[in-house]
Amino acid sequence: MLSENFLKAVEANKDKVVKIKIEEEEExxxxxxxxxxxxxxxxxxxxxxxxxxxxxxxxxxxxxxxKCYAHYYEEKFNEHDVLEWxxxxxxxx
Numbered sequence: 001m002l003s004e005n006f007l008k009a010v011e012a013n014k015d016k017v018v019k020i021k022i023e024e025e026e027e028x029x030x031x032x033x034x035x036x037x038x039x040x041x042x043x044x045x046x047x048x049x050x051x052x053x054x055x056x057x058x059x060x061x062x063x064x065x066x067k068c069y070a071h072y073y074e075e076k077f078n079e080h081d082v083l084e085w086x087x088x089x090x091x092x093x
Contacts, residue, residue, distance in 0.1 A: 028088045029074050030059060030072040030073070030074060031058065031059060031073065031074055032057060032072070032074075032085050033056075033057055033059050033062045033070050033071065033073070034054055034055055034071045035055070035057075035064045035065070035067035035069065035070055035071075036067050036071065037068050037069065038069065039068075039090060040090075041071040042071060044087045045084055045085070045086055045087070046084065046085040047082060047083075048082060048083035048084065049082070056085060064093050067093055068093055070091050070092070071087065071089075072089050072090070072091070073086060073087055074086050074088050
């Protein structure tokens with residue numbers, strides 16, 4: 001629902017051109033997984049060379065050793081060309 005202030009601003013400026021850039025959110029591609037017994041993902045972002053100790057596995061080769069949850073991540077490079085894995089979702093394993 002549009003706010004009253006927004007509607008007033010539109011009415012006051014109806015003769016002016018307004019450009020709105022709407023960006024579609026890209027669907028994140030699941031490339032890696034961490035299995036755990038916690039419903040909470042281990043991290044929002046895992047950075048290569050900084051974050052150690054995560055059992056991050058490529059999906060195609062991943063092995064679940066009886067864990068309850070699968071935390072999926074997308075692999076991509078950040079603005080400094082450092083490899084990162086960004087959290088996508090958690091599902092029952």
